Amino acid sequence: MPNAGKKYVAVAGNIGSGKSSLTRILSDYFKWEAFYERVDDNPYLTDFYDDMHRWSFNLQVFFLSSRFNHQRTIEEAPHSVVQDRSIYEDAEIFARNLHEMGLMAGRDYENYTDLFHIMTSYLKSPDLLVYLRATVPTLVGHIQSRGREFESTIRIEYLERLNQHYEDWITRYTEGPKIIIDVDELDFVNVPEDRHEIIARIESRLFGLFPE
DSSP states (O other): OOOTTOOEEEEEESTTSSHHHHHHHHHHHHTOEEEOOOOTTOSSHHHHHHOHHHHHHHHHHHHHHHHHHHHHHHHHOSSOEEEESOHHHIIIIIIHHHHHTTSSOHHHHHHHHHHHHHHHTTSOOOSEEEEEEOOHHHHHHHHHHHTOGGGGGOOHHHHHHHHHHHHHHHHHOOSSOEEEEETTTOOTTTOHHHHHHHHHHHHHHHHOSSOO
């Protein structure tokens, strides 16, 4: 029998927007289980950033499969969960961008989107999608501060294109409730007041008598 009090929150945003940090913060505060994007053990990421054209399809299928498995586990869990990046971003942002940049062949992109639509037809959308909006300078600062070697080759143009796709997608997102957080204005990692404000907004949206 489903748990009526169970919540499923997904944190969305560009590379370096702070998704993992906010996922950890929400997990600690609400005592929810956290599901993180597979980065450190991803067998394709380093190769992808060295040769995007060769490895784009492999990487996106890996992420899609990983996210699908996470979401099935999330749906079967009896408790509340917060997820680092939603499955929708894989197709709407990253695969779409790679195809438009000529880094994923048309037949691969069509194959990928067919897989995506089949998979998502079996899934429940989040009770709340939290979108972290950040300008490219903020993204670059966060990426540099965490010092992942494979991210050192990311180009500004690539981040800019992803941001454009994110803004287009978030305006079209109708899978469920959403909230947008401006990361340029709210430093929830280093400023306790900003962190409390974001938690309060999310708490109000999920549990308030008069959600927005």
